[in-house]
Amino acid sequence: MENNPELYAMRHSLAHIMATAIVRLWPNVKLGVGPVVENGFYYDIDLGKQQLSEDEFDRIEGEMKKIIAEDQQFEHETKSIDEAIAWAKEAQQPYKLELLNDLSRAGTTVAKDLDTVELGLQADKDSKVSEVSFYRNGGFLDLCRGPHVESTGRVGAFKLMRVSGAYWRGKDTNPQMQRIYGLGFASEEELQAYIARLEEAKKRDHRRLGQELDLFVISPLVGAGLPLFTPRGTVLRDELARYSQQMLKEAGWQNVWVPHIAKQDLYEVSGHWAKFGDEWLKVESQETDDKLVMKPMNCPHHQQIYGSRQRSYRELPLKYMETTTVYRDEKAGELLGLARVRSITQDDSHTFCRPDQIHSLMSNLVEIVREFYSVLDLPLKVRLSFRDDADSYLGDQKLWDHAQQILKEVVDSAGMKYYIGEGEAAFYGPKIDFIATDALGRELQVATPQLDFVQPERFGLKYTDEDGQEKTPVMVHFALMGSIERFLAAYIEHTAGRFPVWLAPEQIRIIAVTDQDAVASFAKKLQDQANKLGLRATIDMSNESVGKKIRNAELMKVPYSVVIGEKEVESGEVQPRIRKDIEVNTDHSAHTIDEFLKTVANEAKSRATKTSL
RNA sequence: GCCGAAGUAGCUCAGGGGUAGAGCACAUCCAUGGUAAGGAUGGGGUCACGGGUUCAAAUCCCGUCUUCGGCUCCA
DSSP states (O other), X not given: OTTOHHHHHHHHHHHHHHHXXXXXXOTTOEEOOOOEETTEEEEEEEOTTOOOOGGGHHXXXXXXXXXXXXXXXXXXXXXXXXXXXXXXXXXXXXXXXXXXXXXXXXXXXXXXXXXXXXXXXXXXXXXXXXXXXXXXXXXXXXXXXXXXXXBTTOOOEXXXXXXXXXXXXXXXXXXXXXXXXXXXXXXXXXXXXXXXXXXXXXXXOHHHHHHHTTOEEOOTTTOTTOOEEOHHHHHHHHHHHHHHHHHHHHXXXXXXXXXXXXXXXXXXXXXXXXXXXXXXXXXXXXXXXXXXXXXXXXXXXXXXXHTTSOOBGGGOSEEEEEEEEXXXXXXXXXXXXXXXXXXXXXXXXXEEEOGXXXXXXXXXXXXXXXXXXHXXXXXXXXEEEEOOSOSOOXXXXXXXXXXXXXXXXXXXXXXXXXXXXXXXXXXXXXXXXXXXXXXXXXXXXXXXXXXXXXXXXXXXXXXXXXXXXXXXXXXXXXXXEEEHHHHHHHHHHHHTTOOOTTTOSSOEEEEESXXXXXXXXXXXXXXXXXXXXXXXXXXXXXXXXXXXXXXXXXXXXXXXXXXXXXXXXXXXXXXXXXXXXXXXXXXXXXXXXXXXHHHHHHHHHHTOOOOOO
């Protein structure tokens, strides 16, 4: 979008036109900000006690069309900051007034907010602003950097999409405004094409595929955000967890096991208790007065294992791993299929090391991430999640700076593209977040190595160094998939359910043409042989036409289907039907049962995932 | 948690103040079938739940729960 200034200006202008329309319809509206976003624009508005619903979109769109037909010129003007403040007061626009006051005072609108960027209030950090830029169209004047199109008649095609709540300046302690989103494209064709793409993306929605492919269910009796995995879905979980653990195991990590509940005291020491006030699922004991909670993370438990005896520098790095479920009382509105749940299975690990080992350990982890995600063919963005100047972080600022420097070096030397997310760090240290996207482009944080200088200190963890001195180890948190649930959400949408052979819940479907004994026993023989090779094969003996059974196998995205009838019984050979995306990279010319099964087994073993999706 | 939308059969949905419909799925039977839907018959719903309005509520109103799109938070 940045590389299409024309479209950017159209969308930005549409935001103004929508604001103009809303002011016409509700003259008392208080306006927030109205930036351009991917595929369109939004404007934040506050109508006091009145709440807008989507029912009003027709009216708003109608008014916008009038404004577009009026073809009003967009005129740029500048005002001194004092004039601008006087304007905001006069116009009774408290949100604009707040922005202008901040600008006048500090030169920026309280750092890092999108305000300066999106509103286009150009100002060097720390310098006061003396002039601000405005745009006028018809009777509507708005604080804005621009650019805009020449006139309201030149904004292309648009459609209002939805209304949602949005906190003023993104802070949940601020009043909540209503955010109206619209799509904006250069032409009606492009708008319609985008809407069609959205519909396509919805077909990849993991919740839909989870139902269609029989992978997981959510039962109202069990509870919201507590997914249950069917046999098929469990194959995916188990295979992925096995692969993830195998990679860590090969790199020297050892399995540990901890219970799923703990006393509240544990988290008071770790620092989590104060930090995560409302996420605890409390457990009531009828025997003791201990206050117990479901574990929402594993690090404090794992640290108790480390701390259970004296440690020498010779033991470090000490590497623990465990794939285990943690529980968080996520708020109802925050749940999202598998992407955001309350029972979170982490392929977690905690490594205790000396400061001089951090760099190589982190590099090692970054390489593991790289390999895992390249095998799974899942693209990732890399974010260095650093602290900002809020006071919610624990630990020494110098250590933080040092740690952040190390993370930067690690991704630099790995040659990775990354961006820095200020204020995205954990309370105990900075992290590298690897981020996947779902079918609709929503970001899902998956793998994450995190540095921690705080918790080992709080738990009094020590090791005896070469020089006989007791020192505090550094802890590295690391999850390769992050959570299996969230990973699956991204992965199911990425593959559209066409899993590579090694992950496919059902690898071979044997379709019996008839239920004659000879056919049935041949099918059974094929299945037994497949099972012996560790392959997952099922037989379809159902009372349906062959065409129907093939269709069913296709719909379930089974990689290999084999039709078994008299012909096969006689010749002893099979003609596999191969899912299109798999056919592209493996030779499947063999037809005897042994050859066929060997090909499939090799495919599964190689974890080949090159697909033509 | 907040703003908006929605909840009708296992699934996808239609209907709508006068005690419910389709397709698929499921079951039974017929058909012995050859690489993406063979045919017939049948079972299945307190129309999310709880209140209210009404002679009458699945339909209108209120509340709760759950789901969806965002915001905040996050693996």
